[in-house]
Amino acid sequence: MIRLTGVHKTYGRATALDGLDLDVGEGEFFCLLGPSGAGKTTTLKTVAGLERPDSGTVEIDGEDMSTVEPYDRGVAMCFESYALYPHRSAYDNLASPLRSPRHRLPAAEARARITEVAELLGIGALLDRPVGRLSNGQRQRVALGRVLVRPARAFLLDEPLSHLDAKLRQQMRAELKALGAVRRTTTLYVTHDSVEALALGDRIGVIRDGRIVQTGTREEIWYRPRDTEVARAFGRPRINLLPGVVAAGGVFRSADGSLEVPVGAPVREDTEVLLGVRPRDLGLGGPGHALTGTVYVTEVLGRSVEVTVRLGGQQVSLIVPRGDASGLRADDPVRLTVRPENLLLFEADRPGRPGRRIGKSAR
């Protein structure tokens, strides 16, 4: 269990963490998602005790950590830079925690444990090599292995899959979550990749400018994003956001007047808003509100097709099965449909402040 309360951290004039609150449950796999510079790594290092917060508290397993040294916190961390000992072999790097005074294992047991972890990560054949002669992907797996070889109260993983090639990353993503050690251990996992966060996280925390914007299960984050930026962070292609106002009777009217959709939102008339629809929630035909436009471009993505449609002055993208989109040409008129429950309504974005979501949950 990890709990951060009101953690502030500045470096000179730059604010890294600005009152960060975070609660990770026992045994939970928690993904921290955010752009670079949002404070993800600082958060991990604060939990590890490598950075001291200017104010705020860090608790691990209910115990205040403010006077506990990093080596006594019992957490293991995988650094984004790997931080492997360059003068030692891959084996010695993996063995390092097991030779330390606090996690020492007899040499034979350590060897068995290291071999097991190395096999799991597919680096069993590389153990004798100096880490200088490993590829980045291999180094990253050694770094992950150094975390997994030892028991820990928490694993702190800083983009541990970022340097693997696409295929291996997908495979390791699946395996990582299934590992016994990871399932049993509280894990705080940092990433900038929303697909990774959705795939791995029991819960996800979205971090921005040193603050947690939203935490929740993947469903909560996906269906009830707190603001436009969270909505934009998840899903490729990105969510469609159409600017407009709420007119009389709770009807959304797009900025150019070409589009009217009833949204029944509890807002004053003439409020400037953004209407959000995810590309996979738009269909060609079927029940729901209808929007008419013309095809701009289509792009085949294997079994499905990404269609970009012009609605008045706006473009929206949608993903439909290939069968539905066959025969669509540029400039063909199309009728798009969306179920009312899949519509998201946001306040208009203002500079430096993304628009909040309005209204009750869509689900």
Next chain:
Amino acid sequence: MSTGKRLSGVLADLALILYFVFALFPIAWMVILSLKPADQLFSTYFSFSPTLDGYRTVLGDSEGIPFVRFFVNSLVVSVGAVALSLVVGLPAAYASARWRFRGSENLMFTLLSFRFAPELTVIIPLFVLYQKLGLFDTYVGMVWVLQLVTLPLIVWIMRSYFADLTPELEQAALLDGYTRRQAFFRVALPLVKPGVAAVSLLAFIFAWNNFVFPLILTSNEAQTVTVGALSFLGGDRPKYNLTAAAALVSVVPPLLLALTIQRYLVRGLSFGAVKS
């Protein structure tokens, strides 16, 4: 290849040869001088009957000048100064590379100022102090005063080595369960070994070559080769051949040292080479 390029290549070679002659001539001169018999010292430069008598005299403790002892003194004092500087300087360099604290930059600058302030500015007060404290003409006194030479060198150069190491390496060691001290000795220090070798050699040479401190702060017991070699110039007749032989003998230790750690020198003197 064009003739122009070839010509400039030849010219460059010529220039290098000229410089080579210029740089090596004093050494050649010393070798010749050291091989001259005493009665031919002032004869034509290149025609004499060569003899090793000069070396025999210098190493044989004759003429009433204990050159061998000066030589041993130099070794003891230089090695001692470098060793003490390493013991004090490596942790200091590491600390100053990793932590900024109030006055840390001033402290570092003060240390550096020992190097650029002429030794002569402090030598008189030091002389008085050493007389009073009983450090005059002792090993301890010499090792101590040579810290002014070796310590700033070691701290400043090693600081840049440590600064080039990412702190995440030691942080990883902390999370592996090692204390800060163990992280320093097991992770940081082994990675700057080439730097330690290179800077130790440099410091040794600076300490070995120092002239002013032993000149003023020693008289006999702790006197070193740099001052000792000059003793042959005293007396009724300057014995240039003995001074030359003594000087050449005193070149041997730094030279041998440089050759043995040459492997590290190449890596060590190219700063930043320790990055992975």
